[in-house]
Amino acid sequence: MLPTEKLYYQDAYLREFTAQVTSKTALADGKFAVVLDRTAFYPEGGGQPCDLGTLNAAQVIDVRTINDEIVHTTAGDPGDGLLTGRLDWRRRFDHMQQHSGEHILSGILLANYQAENVGFHLSPASCQIDVTLPSLTAEQATAIEDAANAAIFANLPVTGRFVEQTDLSAYRLRKEPGKEFLQIRLVSVEDCDCCPCGGTHVSRTGEVGLLKIRSWEKRKQNIRLDFVCGGRALDDYRQKHELARALSSRFSAPVEGTLAAVERTLEKLAATQSQLAASRKSYHEELAARLLAEAANHGSGDLPVISRVFVNYSAADLQDFAARITAGGAICLLAADDNDGGRTSLLFAAPTATPLPMNELLKQTLSPFGGKGGGNALSAQGGLQGGDAEIILSSARKLLELKKQE
Ligand SMILES: [Zn+2]
CATH class of the missing domain: 3.10.310.40 (Diaminopimelate Epimerase; Chain A, domain 1)
Known part of the structure; x- marks a missing residue:
């Protein structure tokens, strides 16, 4: 049987597709494990969580690569033959914004601080990278954030391509591939970053919108940076703006005078x-x-x-x-x-x-x-x-x- 065609590599913006069921297994609790001849559902991997959505009327609750097959777990029977798959696009685009932002940030950290990205964690609650930095000051964090946003505002092209191992020397890679391979996928952000990656990305950095480093902490000999991109940065700004407005109104002070008003109140x-x-x-x-x-x-x-x-x-x-x-x-x-x-x-x-x-x-x-x-x-x-x-x-x-x- 041919391996599943990975539609998400041909077009990361494909939200709806049709595909043939090549195998379907009933699981416990009314669930099914479904393999298709082609799919736009990204399986969990490389720090990026899987896509969710539907196959016909059945909810897709998990997508994983198992023994080189992309297995969709559905909450009910999606049917047989030709199916229509629809992605939860909000979720997927959020992952693309965070993951592309992560590449930009990592490229800048390596170029400007010789710091390597040694861990990536993306979840609905947070987006974090571990980098080989002994310490990080607030001034450095601001400079890194400024450089990342300059790359975003420059709207640079982001491209994914498969290359042969023998052609790899032509690229300046942020990190070496972890193992031997026939073909490997490289994702590059023009003038900023190039590294092996199997994830889905935006096509130009402008779509990342904004990158904000929220906090960082020492993690063994590394620094763990927590950041948000795109829609998450907007949500974060909105939440903090509402908080600032509520505090300003509660303390009857302009937003910029709230901290002084809080300090006076605490002193009293x-x-x-x-x-x-x-x-x-x-x-x-x-x-x-x-x-x-x-x-x-x-x-x-x-x-x-x-x-x-x-x-x-x-x-x-x-x-x-x-x-x-x-x-x-x-x-x-x-x-x-x-x-x-x-x-x-x-x-x-x-x-x-x-x-x-x-x-x-x-x-x-x-x-x-x-x-x-x-x-x-x-x-x-x-x-x-x-x-x-x-x-x-x-x-x-x-x-x-x-x-x-x-
Ligand atoms: Zn990646």
């Missing part, structure tokens, strides 16, 4: 937080003194117990208050109600060992309410979603009382 917030912390400390000091004095008046020899519910308190606030109570020689049972999240936090602390250790008291208190916590004999912390803080603390007091009576 930090100042307010430190004022609040300072006034809470002096409140804690007075309150602890008053409660300890009251508890001492009712003292009967055992450690006095002070319990209190606070609203919108952080763990640090609770700890500050607990430290003052235990320093005054009393057991404290504290709860904080978080009005926003509906969470109740608990902090139990004792100045010395007690018949019922604090972690045990917390465990027994929380068990009917379904919360979690831990700690040691002198201090335990925990919490639960929802719950009435007053009821929880009174149950803890009762448990302590019971233990005392044992």
Whole structure:
């Protein structure tokens, strides 16, 4: 049987075609594996994901090269004989824009920084290359981006051709072919890049539209660059523009003044937080003194117990208050109600060992309410979603009382 004719190499812009079924196998779950005499569906390979679309009315859900055959997996029976194939063109053109952009970027990185592309990852969420660069500065990234976009705006021709191994020396290749071959496909971007590649590409660089490097990170001894081209760059710009507009409106500042407005707001917030912390400390000091004095008046020899519910308190606030109570020689049972999240936090602390250790008291208190916590004999912390803080603390007091009576 002749190998499937690869229509995507004759015309990367072919969106619809007819072909004869040469083999069809029923798979599990109503799926079929279909081989055609010719196809415009690109099978996954070389970092480029496969095309999707339809064969007659059946959805094409995967296309792969298996033992030199291009196998289309369909979600239903596409029929027999002559079929009509239709590509999900948005997806394919997106892959062409990203993949051609990747070649342009790689050509520039090699020419200007002697950095080799050693990995390409294209997915619906991201487009990344790994390059042999020890580091990358923001200025270098901007220069690389400018050079890539200059090549895009120059609308250079992009061509794919098959060559014999013996003719290969005529080309300046970005990378050598990985293995021996009879014929290999080279993709070249005029004056910019030439390398072995089996992917589908735009015919002129202008169709890549725009290339934006979004971020980069160190990856072992390489740099992984994350970039977007074409429609993805437009989506990215649109999303960020909307965000910038929403922030500008929220902070009542022009877009270019938003960052300064955010910084001013954060400074005010930090100042307010430190004022609040300072006034809470002096409140804690007075309150602890008053409660300890009251508890001492009712003292009967055992450690006095002070319990209190606070609203919108952080763990640090609770700890500050607990430290003052235990320093005054009393057991404290504290709860904080978080009005926003509906969470109740608990902090139990004792100045010395007690018949019922604090972690045990917390465990027994929380068990009917379904919360979690831990700690040691002198201090335990925990919490639960929802719950009435007053009821929880009174149950803890009762448990302590019971233990005392044992
Ligand atoms: Zn390629």
